[in-house]
Amino acid sequence: MFSEKFKQLRKNKDLTQDQIADIFYVSPKCVSRWETGTNFPDVELLPHIAIYFNVTLDELLGTDEIRDEKKIGELSHNIRRLLEVGKVYDAIDAARKARKEYPLNNAFSFELLQALRTACSEKTPGYKENTEKFKDEIIEVAERVIASKEYKPSLWFRIELIRNYADWGMKEEAKKLLDTLPNEIWDTKEPWSGLVLDGEEWRRNQEALMCRFTVLLNYAISQYAHRADLDVLKKIEWLKKEMQIESFMDTLYGGNEADLITISEGRARQNIVIAELYCEAGDIENALDYIEKATQDAVYYCSNMEKKAFHGYDINTTPRNLCWIMCEDSLM
Numbered sequence: 001m002f003s004e005k006f007k008q009l010r011k012n013k014d015l016t017q018d019q020i021a022d023i024f025y026v027s028p029k030c031v032s033r034w035e036t037g038t039n040f041p042d043v044e045l046l047p048h049i050a051i052y053f054n055v056t057l058d059e060l061l062g063t064d065e066i067r068d069e070k071k072i073g074e075l076s077h078n079i080r081r082l083l084e085v086g087k088v089y090d091a092i093d094a095a096r097k098a099r100k101e102y103p104l105n106n107a108f109s110f111e112l113l114q115a116l117r118t119a120c121s122e123k124t125p126g127y128k129e130n131t132e133k134f135k136d137e138i139i140e141v142a143e144r145v146i147a148s149k150e151y152k153p154s155l156w157f158r159i160e161l162i163r164n165y166a167d168w169g170m171k172e173e174a175k176k177l178l179d180t181l182p183n184e185i186w187d188t189k190e191p192w193s194g195l196v197l198d199g200e201e202w203r204r205n206q207e208a209l210m211c212r213f214t215v216l217l218n219y220a221i222s223q224y225a226h227r228a229d230l231d232v233l234k235k236i237e238w239l240k241k242e243m244q245i246e247s248f249m250d251t252l253y254g255g256n257e258a259d260l261i262t263i264s265e266g267r268a269r270q271n272i273v274i275a276e277l278y279c280e281a282g283d284i285e286n287a288l289d290y291i292e293k294a295t296q297d298a299v300y301y302c303s304n305m306e307k308k309a310f311h312g313y314d315i316n317t318t319p320r321n322l323c324w325i326m327c328e329d330s331l332m
Contacts, residue, residue, distance in 0.1 A: 001062020003037040009053040009060075010035075023052065072098075072105060079111045083118060091115040099141075106153050109145050113138065113160065131168070138164055146180075155181070185216070207252065214249050218242050232281040236274055243270055261304045268297035268331060298331040 010020055017031040024031075024045065033039035041049060050060045075098040082091035095112035102108055116138050119130040142161040146154045158177055165174035182188060190212065193205050225238035250263055271294035278287035 002040060002060065003035055005060055005062055006049070007035045009055065013053070024049065072102060072107070075101075076107060076111060079108075079115065083115060088115060088119050088124060092119065106145050106148065106150060109141050109157075110153075113141050113157070116141070117160070117164075135164075135168065146177075185213075210252065211249060214245055218245055221245075232277050236277050236281070239270065239274055239277070243267070261301055264297040264301045265327065265331065268294045268301060271297065302328055302331055 010017070015023075017035070018028045021028040021031045024041075026041075030039070034041060046057060046060065050057050053060070075094070079091050079094045079098065082088075082094060092112065092115045095108060095115050099105075099108040099112055116134045118124060120127055120134055120138070124130065139161065142157040142164075145157045146161070148154060158181060162174045162177050165171070165177065185191065190205075190209055194202055194209070197205050221238055221242045225235050225242070230238070246263075246266075250259075271290045275287045275290035275294060278284075278290060
């Protein structure tokens, strides 16, 4: 923290490194090292530097910023914990207070939006009343972030607000916001970064690219399978394709034991959906086959989830929260 703060203070006074060196009786090389963080002033010199620049020692060393970062982290963790244990309305209150205390921190807008959307989810009792109650606040929170100069964080809020508008039947508002998103995936930086990268950096970029496009492709397939006017067997074929693509990504990343356990939970749910569709088609043999697959994945998951699976934000402090219990019950 000191290096950046010292450099900023020097520039605010419009002084060169040589001039600072003369003021504090040190070499210009010394000042250069202070600003690059390779070395620091003697402890005895720090109060004199603070007095010269008319700041406190805490400001000079960035202690206040460190305290703020720690407090912000604790507040975010508390909001997430409240959501994890099902205390949705407490999470909303906590996020509102944090956002008021740190109005320029978009992270708390994100936390608040998550909590409000949870309250309006169909899985939450009273969600219809909550939707009417929190609709205006959801729009206000998202629009404020969208109006900020931080373009990249605002993209997520735009997409979420488009989802909300669509759910609420506000199609015109959704279309207007849709027009503010980039037009083409192809015209963005990510697909073509690999042309100028090499080695490990190139490999990481390509893996991230495949992951992003796989998520988008699977989203499109899932929407098509459930919303297009398809017969049951066609719907099954599309859902199988979605699972094949996910298996490809699992192979790409290898995955440790914890990843495999978490993957098995999603696969169990996908297999049971396909089994239900086979029942609808009257194909009992294939239905039983997919029920067996789903059962094997569910048993594997339930037998290992408390040991290895990752749920929530902090596996060390939330070893068995409400989300875990509900997930395990539904798979059982």
